[in-house]
Amino acid sequence: MIKAFINFVNTIGEATLLFLKTVVIIFTHPPKIKHILRYMDDIGVSAAILIAVTGFFTGGVTVVETYPTFHKFNAEIFSGAVVAISLGRELSPVLVALLITARSGSGIAANIGTMRITEQIDALEVLAVNPLRYLVAPRLIAAIFMVPALTVLSIASGILGGYFVATEIYHINGHLLVQKMIDLTELYDIIGGLYKSVVFGALIVIVASYYGYTAKGGAEGVGKATTKAVVVSSVLILIVDYFLTALIF
8 A cells, every 4th residue: 555655656756757847848948840730730630520520419418418407497598508618618628638638648658658668769868869859848739739729629519519409409599599608608618628628738748658658568568558648647637627627617
């Protein structure tokens, strides 16, 4: 038990140091723009369709779940506001972060872990190339920009999905639906969700990079590192989400 606690604290400390070192490198020796753009494409652009489809059906199912209750009070027109607020504050930031963890976080851990196992990272250090500047910093910058962008896409597609289900399936007045959404949804509901997305993006990259960076034991070790990265990132996202929600809202 004591040994497990010590390992836990040690892991948190090493991951925090990795994050701080990466932040220092970003401000002192920024990574090349082409590397940042490459990872922005990998993390964000390539995942856009997945996020849009997920967001669309999330908005739709939110209307399906809330319509029966609102219908009892003849308040169906409030469904749109519920979709916008729930997506902006909670659903979109968390769902996007979990999807990016499964899609890109696993890839980051596997890629860096393979480089560690095959001694490519050691080769970079021998060539006086800082591995953090080359491998972690551009991914961190890309995630900080692209995860919030994907969250906005998820919110937009979710509202569209909710509008479609509400108007086409339940025949709710589209004009009143949109009007109540505008009246009850505040800009801070969306901004607060974007704050979360920035933190989640950084969390995903740092956790995945840490487990990849510390991988050992051949191909099996890379597999274990990838699994740990996804599991730990997913759990931390849900834990951190609670504290961010309490702090922001």
